[in-house]
Amino acid sequence: MSELLFVNACVRGERSRTLGLARRFLEAVLAKHPDCSITERNLCAERLQPQYPEVLAERDALWAAGRLDQPMFEPARQFAAADQIVIAAPFWDLNFPAILKIYLERISVTDITFGYSGKGDMVGQCRAEKLLLITTRGGSYSGELAWMEMGARQLEALCAMYGIPSFQCLCAEGLDDVRNDKAALLAEAAARAEALAAEF
Ligand SMILES: Cc1cc2nc3c(=O)[nH]c(=O)nc-3n(C[C@H](O)[C@H](O)[C@H](O)COP(=O)(O)O)c2cc1C
Numbered sequence: 001m002s003e004l005l006f007v008n009a010c011v012r013g014e015r016s017r018t019l020g021l022a023r024r025f026l027e028a029v030l031a032k033h034p035d036c037s038i039t040e041r042n043l044c045a046e047r048l049q050p051q052y053p054e055v056l057a058e059r060d061a062l063w064a065a066g067r068l069d070q071p072m073f074e075p076a077r078q079f080a081a082a083d084q085i086v087i088a089a090p091f092w093d094l095n096f097p098a099i100l101k102i103y104l105e106r107i108s109v110t111d112i113t114f115g116y117s118g119k120g121d122m123v124g125q126c127r128a129e130k131l132l133l134i135t136t137r138g139g140s141y142s143g144e145l146a147w148m149e150m151g152a153r154q155l156e157a158l159c160a161m162y163g164i165p166s167f168q169c170l171c172a173e174g175l176d177d178v179r180n181d182k183a184a185l186l187a188e189a190a191a192r193a194e195a196l197a198a199e200f
Pocket of ligand 1 (some may be wrong): 010173
């Protein structure tokens with residue numbers, strides 16, 4: 001049985017178009033692979049604390065004492081052990097919402113999700129072969145404005161750090177552009193979600 005970790009950073013909850021697209025994808029995955037176990041981490045419900053000084057101090061002390069089994073590191077252990085990872089996050093301010101950044105800071109733990117070789121090279125330690133970002137954007141950033149897009153690019157770089165060889169992004173964009181037919185864009189993205197699920 002494969003373990004799929006679903007990280008839900010959709011701040012608008014059930015009104016979120018990103019979450020709707022993600023649910024469509026996950027339903028299609030389950031239809032194709034009924035033995036797949038999906039575990040959801042809802043970041044809005046969970047409210048992980050940012051790494052304020054005292055949080056970082058606690059983390060450093062636990063890490064230095066080798067206490068990687070502590071609850072502080074549970075999100076990192078879960079992320080490192082997942083077979084597949086799906087992150088759903090809307091596009092905010094050219095990036096993803098801060099709750100996802102807080103989560104990423106929490107899971108980026110040396111000797112859990114990544115480490116260093118004897119020569120000092122960074123070595124990813126995650127089990128997953130692929131990570132999929134599902135997102136929706138108000139504007140369009142896959143053409144000439146691609147350089148302004150910081151969310152998918154950041155996650156792709158982190159995949160290299162975590163040792164996850166395949167990064168994919170499923171995106172519906174231009175959804176807040178008055179010139180576009182939102183329903184048609186979402187329907188087209190849903191069809192892409194189902195096609196992607198068939199091979200995920
Ligand atoms: C706080 C906030 C910031 C946003 N920033 C951007 C942005 O920088 N660029 C953009 O194209 N759309 C931006 N949008 C629009 C969203 O990307 C778009 O409406 C998206 O579909 C929202 O996803 P959701 O329905 O899953 O919440 C922003 C929306 C919000 C609420």
